[in-house]
Amino acid sequence: MKKLTSLLLIFVMTLMILQTYSAYAKNSGDVSGIQVNLINIDPNPALAGNIADAKLAIWNIQAGPAENFTVEFIPSYPFTLVPGEDAVQSLGTINSYQGNYNSKYSYAINYKVMVDKDAPVGTYELKVRYNYDGIKSPTEQGVMVDVKARENAEIIHIDKTVLIPGNQSTMKFTINNVGNAPLKDLTFSWSNADKVILPVGSDNTRYISYLGIGQSTEIEYDVMADTTATPGLYKLDLNLTYHNSLANSSNAVNTISTIAGVYVGGTTDFDVAFSDNTNGQTSFSVANIGSNPAYSVSVMIPEQRTWSVTGSNSVIIGNLNKGDYTIASFKMQSAFSANTTRTGRNMNFADNPDFAGNFTPQMRNASSPNMILVQVAYTDTMGGRNVVEKEVNLGMQSMNSTSAGFARGAATTQQSFFVTYEWYIVALVIIAAAYIFYKKYIEKKILDGSLKMPELKTKRK
Numbered sequence: 001m002k003k004l005t006s007l008l009l010i011f012v013m014t015l016m017i018l019q020t021y022s023a024y025a026k027n028s029g030d031v032s033g034i035q036v037n038l039i040n041i042d043p044n045p046a047l048a049g050n051i052a053d054a055k056l057a058i059w060n061i062q063a064g065p066a067e068n069f070t071v072e073f074i075p076s077y078p079f080t081l082v083p084g085e086d087a088v089q090s091l092g093t094i095n096s097y098q099g100n101y102n103s104k105y106s107y108a109i110n111y112k113v114m115v116d117k118d119a120p121v122g123t124y125e126l127k128v129r130y131n132y133d134g135i136k137s138p139t140e141q142g143v144m145v146d147v148k149a150r151e152n153a154e155i156i157h158i159d160k161t162v163l164i165p166g167n168q169s170t171m172k173f174t175i176n177n178v179g180n181a182p183l184k185d186l187t188f189s190w191s192n193a194d195k196v197i198l199p200v201g202s203d204n205t206r207y208i209s210y211l212g213i214g215q216s217t218e219i220e221y222d223v224m225a226d227t228t229a230t231p232g233l234y235k236l237d238l239n240l241t242y243h244n245s246l247a248n249s250s251n252a253v254n255t256i257s258t259i260a261g262v263y264v265g266g267t268t269d270f271d272v273a274f275s276d277n278t279n280g281q282t283s284f285s286v287a288n289i290g291s292n293p294a295y296s297v298s299v300m301i302p303e304q305r306t307w308s309v310t311g312s313n314s315v316i317i318g319n320l321n322k323g324d325y326t327i328a329s330f331k332m333q334s335a336f337s338a339n340t341t342r343t344g345r346n347m348n349f350a351d352n353p354d355f356a357g358n359f360t361p362q363m364r365n366a367s368s369p370n371m372i373l374v375q376v377a378y379t380d381t382m383g384g385r386n387v388v389e390k391e392v393n394l395g396m397q398s399m400n401s402t403s404a405g406f407a408r409g410a411a412t413t414q415q416s417f418f419v420t421y422e423w424y425i426v427a428l429v430i431i432a433a434a435y436i437f438y439k440k441y442i443e444k445k446i447l448d449g450s451l452k453m454p455e456l457k458t459k460r461k
Contacts, residue, residue: 033062
C-alpha cells in the first residue's frame with residue numbers, strides 16, 4: 001500500500017512539474033518547445049540567380065498548445081521573397097507534442113525565395129520569425145540552405161564578320177564566363193554547313209581547361225572563304241561544352257549551341273594602266289583584279305596640277321566581274337604645255353599658287369608630266385560605295401602623243417624671244433646686210449679694173 005501511494009505521489013508531482021514548466025514557458029518567452037526545420041528545398045542545392053521553393057516544418061514539442069501561431073519570412077542574404085508571395089502565414093493552433101524528428105510533419109509552410117545572382121558557393125541561413133499567444137515577443141529561427149553558383153558561359157564576340165574570297169584571314173571568338181562559378185573542361189568548335197568557310201592549318205576544335213568567374217578567353221583561327229563562293233551571308237554553327245559540376249555524374253556536361261553570320265564578299269581592287277592615245281583621246285584599261293564583282297563602276301580623272309580634261313572627267317562603264325577589264329577614254333591636255341603656251345615660260349607651281357592651291361596631298365604628289373591620278377568608284381557586294389585611287393604612268397608614248405602641244409609652246413617661246421630683242425636683231429641684220437653689200441661691191445670694182453690697189457714701194461739697198 002505504501003508502495004502504491006509513493007508511485008501515485010511521484011506521478012502527481014511529475015504532472016505538476018510539467019504544468020509549471022508549461023506555464024513558465026508560455027509566460028516567460030521560453031520557446032524551446034517550438035522548432036523550425038527544413039523539409040526540403042527545390043532545387044537542391046539552391047542556385048544563385050534562381051528561384052528556390054523552401055518547405056519548412058513547424059514542431060511544437062512542448063506540453064501546451066500554441067494558439068494563433070504565425071510565421072513570417074525574414075529577408076537575409078542571399079534570400080529574398082519572390083514578389084507576390086505572402087511573407088506572413090497563419091497556422092492557427094498547434095497542439096502540444098505535434099511533430100518530432102521521428103514522426104511525420106504535422107504543420108508545414110512553403111516560401112518561394114529568390115537567391116542573389118552574385119552569391120558565392122556556400123551554406124546560408126534562411127530565417128523566419130514566429131509568434132503565438134502567450135509569448136512576450138516574436139522569435140527568430142533559421143534553417144541552413146546550401147547554395148551553388150550557376151555555371152554559365154556565352155560566346156560574346158566574333159571579330160571578323162566579312163571575309164574576302166581567297167584571302168586568308170584571322171578570325172577570333174571570345175568566350176566569357178558570365179556565371180558565378182568557374183568553368184572547367186571547355187570544348188569549343190564551329191562549322192559551316194556549306195563548306196564555303198573553312199579553317200586553315202588546323203581543325204575547328206579548341207580546348208580550354210579552366211575559365212574563372214568573370215574571365216574571358218579568345219580562340220583564334222586562320223580561315224579562308226572559297227574563291228568560287230557566291231557573295232552573301234553564311235551561317236556558322238557554334239558549339240561550346242563544359243563540365244556540369246551540379247550534376248551527380250562526373251561525365252555530365254552542359255552544351256551551348258548557337259549560330260553566327262559571316263558575310264563572304266565585300267570590296268575589290270583594280271589595276272589601271274595607260275592603253276593608247278589616238279585622235280586626241282587618251283585611253284586607260286581598267287581591270288578588276290580583286291576577288292569580288294564590282295557594280296556601277298565609273299572612272300574619273302580628278303582635278304590635278306599635271307593634267308586637265310576637256311569635256312567630262314567621268315566615264316560610266318557599268319559592272320565588272322572579277323577578272324574582267326574595260327577601256328575608259330578622256331580628252332586630256334598636259335598642264336605643263338598649257339601653262340607654257342599661256343606664259344611663254346616653263347611652269348613653276350611654287351610661283352603659281354592659284355593653279356596648285358586646291359589639290360589633295362595625293363594630287364600634289366603627281367608632279368611629273370608622265371604621271372596622272374585616276375579614280376575608280378564602284379559599289380561593292382555589300383552595297384557600299386567605294387573609291388580606289390591609282391597613279392598611272394603614261395610613259396613616253398603619251399609624251400610623244402602630246403609633242404604637238406609642246407611644239408606649239410616652243411614656237412610661242414621663240415616668238416616671245418623676238419619680241420623682247422626685236423631692235424637688237426634688226427640692228428644685227430642691218431649690219432650684216434651692209435657688210436655683205438660692201439664686200440660684194442668691192443669685189444665687183446676689182447674685177448672690172450675700176451679700182452686699183454695701191455702699189456707697195458720697196459727700198460733698194
